[in-house]
Amino acid sequence: MEFLSKVIKQKPNKINLEYITSNKNVITEANDQFYKEDVSLKGWASWIFSVVFSFVAFVLLLLSGGSGSLIIEIILFIVAFIMLIYGFIAPARFKIYDRLNGIVFLPNRIGKDATLNFSTSVGFIKYINSSPGVMSGMLKLLSSRKRPRQGGFLAQHNLDNVWAFTVWYMDKNRPLPPGTAFDPYRQKDFERRKAEGFPKPLYPSNIATPEATKAQQAERLRIGKW
CATH class of the missing domain: 1.20.5 (Single alpha-helices involved in coiled-coils or other helix-helix interfaces)
Structure with a gap:
């Protein structure tokens, strides 16, 4: 088992509008407030x-x-x-990221669904023997490290990429993650953060997370000092 720090260590794959429209049964919503995936065993x-x-x-x-x-x-x-x-x-079951309220909702096929406060929850990778001599990992989120009363499944593939995207998206003080799916909402998100005085990011990053334009970047630097 490997516990993960809430640090953006890599640039996640882009969430493009074309991908969403061609995979409606996977990502059903991606904007400045919610990111939603259908994780049911449908189709x-x-x-x-x-x-x-x-x-x-x-x-x-x-x-x-x-x-x-x-x-x-x-x-x-x-x-x-x-x-x-x-x-x-199969009924629709959604993994939901609530960016503004810092809440992650994870459906569970066994046991109760989990509603987690991302700031206090813990991400970890659980390694299992998927076949003789082959190890595979599962990315999960727990309510806490000491008292993991709630938790759920985040991903089974591209674990580092999914975690980087999750941390970035759930940091409401940063610009939205890369991808054309978020482009229609970048200005609105920018204005919200500007009205709040561009507070410092909630979680650290090893990569740059710039604004959509140089003018916005300069304004954030002038007001928020970062």
């Missing part, structure tokens, strides 16, 4: 599991030659069928 997220279970059952059936007990194969085919149907009827 291909569920159908992939169906294909995997069907493939494993088929391989086992070939290896056994159809002889002996077929209980395992039958169970796998049943699970595959259930996942196929579930892909059509």
Whole structure:
């Protein structure tokens, strides 16, 4: 297990408008107040599991030659069928970042959903043996390190990138992260921070997080001194 500091250590991948419009079942909202992802097992997220279970059952059936007990194969085919149907009827479940209030909402398939104050929560990577000799990580967020009563799943791929984006977006005193999806909201976000006197960032960064224009950057430096 590796606990993470709330530091922007790299420039996250851009969240572009084109990506959102072509993946409506993934990112459903990205603006100056909320970032929302549909993390339900709807569509291909569920159908992939169906294909995997069907493939494993088929391989086992070939290896056994159809002889002996077929209980395992039958169970796998049943699970595959259930996942196929579930892909059509799965309810939407959203991971939500509330930038202005500093709240992260994480749905859990087992147990209660988690509503976390990002400033006091703790990010960590849990490493597991995904296959013999292969380690994979899962990025999670806990309510605290000492008393992790609540928590949830953030990502299973591109962990450093997801964490960098999360810290950047949840720092309401910084400009919005890179990407054309946020461009329509940059001026509004800039005016809000300007009205507040450009307070210092909530979390440190190892990279520059400039304003959208040189004029805005100069104004932030003049008023906020950073």
